[in-house]
């Protein structure tokens with residue numbers, strides 16, 4: 001029989017397919033992310049949840065406490081939605097991304113909710129806390145350049161002024177894109193009261209590396225220990241735009257040549273540093289014609305390392321190499337830091353309690369560092385946060401080959417249910 005999580009993922013399989021790149025392209029605040037959000041809202045309402053979209057574009061679907069527990073709260077003057085447990089993920093994707101990065105977490109929250117509701121109906125779960133399912137917008141930052149835009153806004157990790165001035169590749173501002181989806185940009189920004197109402201956040205996510213996949217006979221799930229510090233920088237190389245046929249090679253100031261040297265310098269610099277990762281995954285020549293020497297080339301750099309001081313030193317070395325590469329070609333260059341998120345260590349006691357609750361049904365559950373960024377990493381600075389990873393046998397992510405077997409998707413849901421049941425049953429601290 002097809003499990004609920006697999007059926008939910010099937011609902012999404014034709015939304016945002018990218019016929020050119022392969023996989024899915026579901027940019028934040030775009031048509032496909034919104035279609036998926038409508039699907040989520042309908043699914044949540046069908047399960048009796050009360051759904052709201054906050055001023056930062058985060059969708060919250062509340063499974064409130066049963067009347068009896070709400071009455072107990074009224075007696076001791078605790079409001080109905082305080083001390084909530086939150087769980088969720090995102091629905092947007094990178095260009096040409098896989099099916100599971102984000103949506104698996106969202107579908108798993110719904111499937112897990114079904115299990116929790118059944119447990120409650122059978123009298124096997126006595127909740128002391130409400131549950132809220134959350135969907136965060138523009139987690140990948142593939143449209144406006146800054147990852148985890150929703151969670152950064154609600155936590156104040158980005159100012160609304162800076163967020164609203166971000167633009168996409170077509171020059172649309174985030175302010176206009178948000179407005180087009182019904183948000184009021186004037187109301188965006190940190191929402192400490194909402195965060196203060198949450199006791200914990202748990203995000204289930206497809207594993208994006210090879211750890212679980214390397215051990216097909218081992219557990220299908222793991223718990224995150226940390227998120228690797230990571231940042232994005234835009235390097236612009238400026239030269240002289242010119243004609244491909246009439247400009248002699250000796251007369252050229254070609255920023256593409258400087259950019260090419262830069263890409264090789266990134267590889268060389270980062271490869272020499274243990275545990276570091278450096279990627280150039282996006283390059284845009286201006287104006288971008290086959291028979292045109294470019295006048296400018298923008299190149300985006302992603303660097304990651306467990307120690308933020310090492311990341312900073314690597315970016316400085318790369319910057320020096322970029323200056324040299326530009327100078328050698330008679331070009332100039334400029335660098336802008338678009339974002340930087342320091343290494344995050346998840347709440348030890350929450351993560352260990354997840355390992356304990358998962359170990360009741362699954363042997364060999366381990367803690368795993370994440371090389372990928374997540375909204376849970378941004379929220380972790382404000383409330384106890386943790387993550388569960390579901391096995392991806394391909395070990396590939398941000399590409400169409402990302403994969404999760406049906407049985408493992410169900411194992412992830414079971415793990416999330418057990419983790420949430422334990423958290424929901426805890427007495428709320430006064």
Ligand code: GLV
Nearest residue numbers: 140147371372373
């Ligand atoms: C998001 O998945 C990132 O790590 O960039």
Ligand code: MN
Nearest residue numbers: 101102139205
């Ligand atoms: Mn993700």
Ligand code: MN
Nearest residue numbers: 101140372398
């Ligand atoms: Mn991702």
